[in-house]
Amino acid sequence: MFERFWLEKARQALGGNAGSDEIVLEKMRSRVAELSDLFTKERPAVFKDYMSDPALLAAYGLFFFPQSFARASFAARRLLDFYGRVPADLSRVRILDIGSGASPCGFALAAALQKKFEGVPVEVCCLDRSRAALEAARELAGTQKNLFFRSVPADLQNLPPLQFDASFDFIVLGWSLNEIVPATGKEPLERALVLLKKLSPALKADGTLLVLEPALKETAERLQRVADYFVRNPGLPYYRVAPELGQHPDPHLAAGDHEMWTHDVRTWEAPPTLEFLNRKLFRDISVLKFSWSAFGKSPAVLPAVPAGTLGYFRLVSPVELTKPALRFAVVDAAGTRLQIEWPTRGLSKSDCKKMAARFERGDVVTLAGELKALGRDFRLQGEMRAVPDDFGEK
Numbered sequence: 001m002f003e004r005f006w007l008e009k010a011r012q013a014l015g016g017n018a019g020s021d022e023i024v025l026e027k028m029r030s031r032v033a034e035l036s037d038l039f040t041k042e043r044p045a046v047f048k049d050y051m052s053d054p055a056l057l058a059a060y061g062l063f064f065f066p067q068s069f070a071r072a073s074f075a076a077r078r079l080l081d082f083y084g085r086v087p088a089d090l091s092r093v094r095i096l097d098i099g100s101g102a103s104p105c106g107f108a109l110a111a112a113l114q115k116k117f118e119g120v121p122v123e124v125c126c127l128d129r130s131r132a133a134l135e136a137a138r139e140l141a142g143t144q145k146n147l148f149f150r151s152v153p154a155d156l157q158n159l160p161p162l163q164f165d166a167s168f169d170f171i172v173l174g175w176s177l178n179e180i181v182p183a184t185g186k187e188p189l190e191r192a193l194v195l196l197k198k199l200s201p202a203l204k205a206d207g208t209l210l211v212l213e214p215a216l217k218e219t220a221e222r223l224q225r226v227a228d229y230f231v232r233n234p235g236l237p238y239y240r241v242a243p244e245l246g247q248h249p250d251p252h253l254a255a256g257d258h259e260m261w262t263h264d265v266r267t268w269e270a271p272p273t274l275e276f277l278n279r280k281l282f283r284d285i286s287v288l289k290f291s292w293s294a295f296g297k298s299p300a301v302l303p304a305v306p307a308g309t310l311g312y313f314r315l316v317s318p319v320e321l322t323k324p325a326l327r328f329a330v331v332d333a334a335g336t337r338l339q340i341e342w343p344t345r346g347l348s349k350s351d352c353k354k355m356a357a358r359f360e361r362g363d364v365v366t367l368a369g370e371l372k373a374l375g376r377d378f379r380l381q382g383e384m385r386a387v388p389d390d391f392g393e394k
């Protein structure tokens with residue numbers, strides 16, 4: 001929905017008369033590649049202020065902004081629909097977006113709230129070191145209904161104190177924690193905790209702090225360690241509220257299984273401009289991979305376990321299609337990881353594929369029937385169902 005905006009930003013960055021949309025996109029491709037390499041291969045100890053370069057800001061807008069928006073939308077819907085993180089006061093919902101860039105995450109939260117609670121006024125307050133990105137966010141906010149905008153230019157490099165009153169329903173850090181506090185730098189866990197704790201005075205008692213990070217091993221694993229810290233130190237100042245289903249440490253970290261860092265893998269429909277850019281970039285844009293965690297000053301209250309089921313579980317692996325069964329791993333509310341096979345005997349290959357396609361890594365699922373121990377693994381004799389969100393997307 002923001003494609004036209006970013007195309008025009010790209011055109012301006014190229015001098016205003018670059019030609020057709022296709023030519024603009026062709027010319028932006030090298031900038032997208034530069035950013036993509038920065039985020040995935042180079043990952044410097046200190047990121048340059050790429051958002052203040054008009055061409056890189058536009059490249060981000062065309063290629064990464066839609067992905068951030070879609071990923072954050074997914075987490076936002078889950079928080080509102082499954083984890084019950086609905087603000088008590090809906091007269092004006094306030095969101096603080098830290099390292100906002102042009103605020104895809106702030107706008108995604110706002111859109112999810114306005115979809116669920118039609119017409120609810122939402123204020124998005126963006127903090128970033130890049131004034132150019134904040135200006136783009138301001139322009140975008142101006143195109144949306146019932147959206148109020150505020151911006152705070154600030155550099156959080158040395159984790160300065162933040163002056164906000166406790167008035168935010170949501171605070172979001174979308175792919176910014178790892179830039180403000182690198183996951184591989186000095187004391188990565190401690191410094192991340194310092195930053196997140198500094199944000200606590202700005203969060204309402206029933207508010208939610210949402211952190212989204214790349215699904216790279218070092219960033220996802222650090223976020224998991226952060227979440228584990230709040231599980232071990234509940235209420236100091238946060239409780240972990242999502243996406244796990246109970247107050248348990250991550251079983252993969254606890255077992256030293258460093259090949260299993262928890263993350264979501266979600267299918268989506270990339271906008272045409274992004275598809276076009278990717279024609280010669282060959283990045284995998286068919287799915288969105290990301291890790292996320294949410295925290296609050298009050299513990300999570302999950303919906304009651306549906307009658308007739310064995311409870312809620314989180315799918316932490318792909319669902320693999322092998323000949324006699326679907327195979328996957330889940331973590332239960334107590335934090336136990338279960339490796340499960342679900343027999344498919346008698347089903348055609350296409351039915352098995354359809355069955356597997358009903359699930360995505362990161363889903364909350366219910367299991368019904370019986371889990372029979374098979375050595376260290378389990379066989380499901382029954383049903384698995386993904387928990388849908390209100391918007392009927394599953």
Ligand SMILES: C[S@@+](CC[C@H](N)C(=O)[O-])C[C@H]1O[C@@H](n2cnc3c(N)ncnc32)[C@H](O)[C@@H]1O
Nearest residue numbers: 068099100101128129155156157174175176179
């Ligand atoms: C990968 S971008 C993410 C932007 C946006 N949140 C999103 O989800 O697409 C990281 C953002 O963090 C900002 N940032 C990085 N270091 C920062 C710092 N020390 N202080 C404030 N903002 C910073 C960058 O300017 C950039 O906008």
